[in-house]
Amino acid sequence: MSAASFPAPGARFVRLAETGRPAVRLSIDGQAVTAMQGDTLLVAVLSHQRSLRRSEFGDGARAGFCLMGACQDCWVWTESGQRLRACSTPAAEGMAVRTTPPASHWPVTPDLQMVQGREL
Amino acid sequence: MSGPRVIVVGTGPAGVRAAQALVEAGVRPIVVDEGNRAGGQVYRRQPEGFKRDYATLYGSEAAKAQALHRDFDALRDRIDYRGDTLAWNVSAQQLHTVHPASGETHDIDFDALIVCAGATDRLMPVTGWNQAGCYSLGASQIALKAQACAIGSRVVFMGSGPLLYLVASQYVKAGAKVEAVLDTSPAMPPLAALRGLLSRPQLLWRGLQLQAMLKRAGVALLKGITPVRIDSTPEQGVTGVTVRDARGRTRLFAADAVGLGWHLRAESQLADLARCEFEFEPLSRQWLPRIDEDGRSSTAGVYLAGDGVRILGADGAEAAGRLAALAALHDLQQGSERYQAEQGPLRATLATMDRFRQGLLLAFPWPHQQAAALPDEAVVCRCEAVSAGELRRCVRELGSQEVNRAKAFSRVGMGRCQGRFCGHGAAEVIAAEARIPIASVGRIRGQAPVKPIMMSTQEVAQ
Numbered sequence: 001m002s003a004a005s006f007p008a009p010g011a012r013f014v015r016l017a018e019t020g021r022p023a024v025r026l027s028i029d030g031q032a033v034t035a036m037q038g039d040t041l042l043v044a045v046l047s048h049q050r051s052l053r054r055s056e057f058g059d060g061a062r063a064g065f066c067l068m069g070a071c072q073d074c075w076v077w078t079e080s081g082q083r084l085r086a087c088s089t090p091a092a093e094g095m096a097v098r099t100t101p102p103a104s105h106w107p108v109t110p111d112l113q114m115v116q117g118r119e120l
Numbered sequence: 121m122s123g124p125r126v127i128v129v130g131t132g133p134a135g136v137r138a139a140q141a142l143v144e145a146g147v148r149p150i151v152v153d154e155g156n157r158a159g160g161q162v163y164r165r166q167p168e169g170f171k172r173d174y175a176t177l178y179g180s181e182a183a184k185a186q187a188l189h190r191d192f193d194a195l196r197d198r199i200d201y202r203g204d205t206l207a208w209n210v211s212a213q214q215l216h217t218v219h220p221a222s223g224e225t226h227d228i229d230f231d232a233l234i235v236c237a238g239a240t241d242r243l244m245p246v247t248g249w250n251q252a253g254c255y256s257l258g259a260s261q262i263a264l265k266a267q268a269c270a271i272g273s274r275v276v277f278m279g280s281g282p283l284l285y286l287v288a289s290q291y292v293k294a295g296a297k298v299e300a301v302l303d304t305s306p307a308m309p310p311l312a313a314l315r316g317l318l319s320r321p322q323l324l325w326r327g328l329q330l331q332a333m334l335k336r337a338g339v340a341l342l343k344g345i346t347p348v349r350i351d352s353t354p355e356q357g358v359t360g361v362t363v364r365d366a367r368g369r370t371r372l373f374a375a376d377a378v379g380l381g382w383h384l385r386a387e388s389q390l391a392d393l394a395r396c397e398f399e400f401e402p403l404s405r406q407w408l409p410r411i412d413e414d415g416r417s418s419t420a421g422v423y424l425a426g427d428g429v430r431i432l433g434a435d436g437a438e439a440a441g442r443l444a445a446l447a448a449l450h451d452l453q454q455g456s457e458r459y460q461a462e463q464g465p466l467r468a469t470l471a472t473m474d475r476f477r478q479g480l481l482l483a484f485p486w487p488h489q490q491a492a493a494l495p496d497e498a499v500v501c502r503c504e505a506v507s508a509g510e511l512r513r514c515v516r517e518l519g520s521q522e523v524n525r526a527k528a529f530s531r532v533g534m535g536r537c538q539g540r541f542c543g544h545g546a547a548e549v550i551a552a553e554a555r556i557p558i559a560s561v562g563r564i565r566g567q568a569p570v571k572p573i574m575m576s577t578q579e580v581a582q
Contacts, residue, residue, distance in 0.1 A: 012253065012357070012377070016294045018170050018268035038167035043267045050357055051252040057505035060354055063252035065502065065541070067259035068161055069154065070240045070387075072536035072572060073502065088155075090167070110223060110574055 012046040012063055026095040035091045042067065042074050042086035045097070052076055052086055053099045077101050123147055124452045125229055127215050129207045129390060130236035132160020133434045134426025134441030136192045138234045141445035143198045145455050150228060152217055156203035158192040160238055161258060162434045164266050165189065177265055179290070180326060184434065202226075209568035210394040213421065218573050232421050232448040235391055236441055237428035239384035244490050245545045246278070247498040248350030249380060250505060253358030256541075257283045257381030261290065270296035272377025276361045278302040278347060280484040281383040285330040292337045300340040300373045302363055304382070304490070307343040309483035316479020319472050340373070342366070347490065350378055382486055384431045385544060391429065392566030394422045400559040403481050404431075405488055406544060407563035413467050415444030416451075423448050436473035439466050488558065491548030500549060501542045503535020508549055515553040523547050523562050536572060539564035 021036040028045055035044035042064050045052055051061035052074050064074035067087045074086040078095075081102045124147060128139045131153040142149045157165045163185040166172065174182040202217065209216040215228045241256035248254070255263070255271050257279060263269045270291060276299050277288045288301045309317075317324045334341055344366030351360040351372070360374045383404070391409040392398070396417035399410045408429060415423045425444035426437035443466040450459040494500070496509030511530045520526035523533070523546060532546045533539030539546070543564040551558040 012272060013263065013267075013269040014273050014296065015269055016264070016296060017172060018166075020171075021169055038169045038267075040267060043263070043269055047269070050355075055250070055505060059250050059499060059505040060352075061252040061357060062250075063357060065254065065259060066240060066256050066537075067262040068240065069571070070537065070540050071256075071502075075536075 010049055012050045013043055015047065024091055024093045026091055026097065029098055039091040040087055041076065041084060041089040041091050041097065044091035045076070045086065124231040124454060126232045126234065126448060127152065127228060127230045128234045128236060130160065130238055131158035131192065132162060132236060132238050132426060132437060133188060134236035134437040136188055137438045137441035138236060138425060138445040139195055139199055140191055141442045142449065143195055145449050147454060148199060150200040150202060152202045152205050152207045154206055159189055161262065163188050164262065166266055170268065181434070206571060206573065207390060208570050208573055210390050220573065223574060230421065231452055232423065234423045234425060234444050234448060235428060236426040237387040237390055239386050239427035239431060240540055241381035242383045242385040242544055243380060243541045244382055244487055245494060245498060245500045245542065246347040246350055246380065247495055248352055250499040250502045251350060251352035251357050253377045254350060255377065255379050257287050257379045260379035261287045264290055264294055271379060272375065273297060274299050274375045275377045275379065276300045276302065276373050276375040277379045278361060279381040280305045280487065281381065282327055282480060283381060285327060285334065287379060288339065289330045289333050292334060292339065298339045299375050300342065301334060302345045302361065303343045304345055304487045305343060305484045307366065313479050313482035316475050317483060319475040319479065323476065384427055386431065387428050389566030389570040391417060391424055393568055394419050396422060396424065398563065403478060405486055405558050414447035414463065415440055416447055432470065432473040432477055436470060439469045442466060488548045491545055492552035494549065500546050501532040501535055503537050504531050506530055506532045511546060511549050512553045515550050521550065521554045521556060521561065523550060523564055526550050527564060533564045538567065
């Protein structure tokens, strides 16, 4: 299976070179997608869609801003609710990410696990 | 281990040259790198498995990038390298680090700390800059350099400074569609700017060549523009950029992505936490840590080098990193011969770079007047969508004439980026609304942790 070397419909980022890399498969909000080895999570998502998440403050969709780990605009979540900074996280085979934080519960971050462990 | 305990934070041009000078003197420094491959943002390496060569990636700077990477790789066995590690706080003679992936923390005692934390883009808010598809100029370049991507299929670059033309030309060369380059600086720089720019004639020439290349490629190149807004729809994000040109006509450029930036701003939070004194620099209208000619801060044992303290660019950072390390070695009585031999030439190099920097700032000024003209509904703080109107209300009704006070009332600068991208624009909005000099508005104080870390992170006694 080879990764697409043209922009997918609705994609934000456009691949200009290095398109011969092996594919990695991951899921975004439950949808199976293909990215390339060496992609950051941010590029993996934005080569399929136009945004990464919605602003918690009601001003619309966000797609990252600084790409160097300084602005924290590109947070996404794992299925278990762990927060990832998409611009500095490599996309890996089998990864499953969500562009919205889990709605029904607080994200199970290590700090929450610790608190829960103490209360048991 | 005997010998002085020296820590270098950062592995860009300044950090690598500092570490190298320490190793040459027989010191084994701890080197803290937030990334894991060294090079900094300017000479950022592409991931394993990418095949573009140095000339493609770094253009005229290929040899310097290659030398920096090679020299760092040769140091690896002679330094205590801590990759993927965030230096998140400094207390008295101690640096606090965390390895976010594992949660492992360290409190590291030091005799000398050399902070080479680099810079980010300096941003002035523009109406609509919070919409999906707006990126910094640095981000636009990282997308290309580190990921071989363009930020969109039709890109506009807007701002001012050398990076504006460099990134635009790199996009054109790589085959991206650049709709326009929109510069807020006037077409004719003042004479004083030329004097500074002529101190590095090759760089001036290269800048002119980049502009000529963009024109030949058919890219619309406008100078003296005033940003009006970044147009967008909820579904698409960015759809275009509206500006007023130098003759006052409204111009619209269709685009699905915008790269924005006005020079760089120093990542000076660690210096702040180390209680280094700051001073106001009128030319760039910002507060920067005060250092002596060799990089000593006002805090004993803390040295600052590279774009994290003075924006001199990569060449300047290499010289400043080496000089700061030599000064630290001298102060630690680890040998003064190299310091005495190289101090003169390194200082002279830095002085030339600083003349050039001043020329750049005069030719491509920070457009502070845009802050006063920003409509009330424009978002100043992207993190929490706080508008210019809300910030102005805090100035008018609550008397917030100092930026940290305004932050407390309005939340501008309190979000995830901790004021990195709104701080300078917000200060200008406050100064304009309160009709006071920008220097008296102050600067957003650095707070630990300098970037978000897990609440479970605990300091562990070593």
